Amino acid sequence: xxxxxxxxxxxxxxxxxxxxxxxxxxxxxxxxxxxxxxxxxxxxxxxxxxxxxxxxxxxxxxxxxxxxxxxxxxxxxxxxxxxxxxxxxxxxxxxxxxxxxxxxxxxxxxxxxxx
Amino acid sequence: xxxxxxxxxxxxxxxxxxxxxxxxxxxxxxxxxxxxxxxxxxxxxxxxxxxxxxxxxxxxxxxxxxxxxxxxxxxxxxxxxxxxxxxxxxxxxxxxxxxxxxxxxxxxxxxx
Numbered sequence: 001x002x003x004x005x006x007x008x009x010x011x012x013x014x015x016x017x018x019x020x021x022x023x024x025x026x027x028x029x030x031x032x033x034x035x036x037x038x039x040x041x042x043x044x045x046x047x048x049x050x051x052x053x054x055x056x057x058x059x060x061x062x063x064x065x066x067x068x069x070x071x072x073x074x075x076x077x078x079x080x081x082x083x084x085x086x087x088x089x090x091x092x093x094x095x096x097x098x099x100x101x102x103x104x105x106x107x108x109x110x111x112x113x114x115x
Numbered sequence: 116x117x118x119x120x121x122x123x124x125x126x127x128x129x130x131x132x133x134x135x136x137x138x139x140x141x142x143x144x145x146x147x148x149x150x151x152x153x154x155x156x157x158x159x160x161x162x163x164x165x166x167x168x169x170x171x172x173x174x175x176x177x178x179x180x181x182x183x184x185x186x187x188x189x190x191x192x193x194x195x196x197x198x199x200x201x202x203x204x205x206x207x208x209x210x211x212x213x214x215x216x217x218x219x220x221x222x223x224x225x226x227x
Contacts, residue, residue, distance in 0.1 A: 004158070033215070042202060042217035043159065090158045092215075102206075104151075104215055106158025 006091050006107035014115050015081060021110045023074040023091030031096040032074040033104065034066060037088040049074060050096060081114045088112070119203045119218040126224050133190045135221050137203030140184045148179060148186045151202045153220070159202060163188070190223075198225045 004025045013019050023032065031050045035043035048056035049068040063085075065077040074091055088109040094102050120138040127133045139148070147166050151159035163170055165177040165186070176189040190197055200220040 042220055045216060088156070092158065102215070103149075103161045103164070104159070106160065108157050111156065 004091055004093055004105050004107035006089075006110050008110055009108065010111045010113075012113045012115060013078065013081065015083070017081075018077070018079045020078065021076040021089055021091075021112075023076075023107060024072055025093040025105070026072055027093065027095075027105065028071075029093035029095055029105070030071060031094045032068060033092040033094075034074070034076050035090040035092065035106075037090055037109070039087075043090055047076075078112075081112075083114050086112055086114045119205055121201075121203050121218060121221045123219065124222040124224065126226065127193055128226050129194055130192050133193050133197070133223060133225075135188045135190075135201055135203075135223070136185055137188070137218075138185045139203070139205045142183050142205050146183075146205045148177065148183075149204045149206070150175070150177065150188050151204065151217075153200045153202065159217070162201075193223075193225045195225050195227060197223065199223060 004023060007022045011019060033048050034046040036046050037043040045058050046060045047054065047066045052068045052071055063080050067075040067077060088111050090106055090109045092104040092106045094104050125135060147164055149164040150162040152162050153159040163172055163175050163177045165179055167179050167183060170177045178187045188201060200222050202217050202220040204215060204217060206215060
């Protein structure tokens with residue numbers, strides 16, 4: 001199984017809603033990532049978890065709250081978002097094995113629309 | 116992390132070989148060069164990675180000159196399904212994927 005699965009595929013939410021994005025991988029990878037991608041732009045790194053600990057937060061607003069319950073799961077909790085937060089949210093994982101290729105495996109993303 | 120510069124877009128025809136060049140003038144000694152492909156509404160997909168000279172796999176070839184200040188992704192005999200955005204990334208593999216930062220990418224459009 002070389003897949004990263006993200007749910008839901010599409011999400012529409014109001015600015016006062018609370019929602020969560022989910023990501024799952026069963027490749028035994030120990031690093032997991034959240035990226036945000038606006039239309040016709042490259043993915044922007046948001047968070048990195050390494051061995052279930054948050055290791056990188058790229059100055060992301062607190063209305064985005066990541067969580068890594070175990071080595072296979074990654075969540076992104078959303079609260080009080082703004083319309084400009086509408087984007088494709090991508091989850092990725094990698095082996096975290098120093099000395100070999102740090103290849104990232106991406107999910108298909110969640111297309112988020114904030115109204 | 117070394118910054119990369121790629122052409123914004125390229126056009127090609129089916130059956131042609133496509134070469135996309137990436138400049139990374141301040142590449143560090145430990146840096147590897149990695150290319151990803153992304154289709155609309157999908158996550159990027161790893162294509163190829165190399166350190167020097169030439170790397171080839173079933174999808175593409177990667178040519179890296181001796182000074183390593185640039186690299187060229189070569190896609191042999193493209194088809195319509197190769198229409199995508201191609202990203203060149205440079206980073207130290209030993210620090211892992213902690214900061215896999217994407218540049219602007221090259222939009223390749225393959226025509227019939």
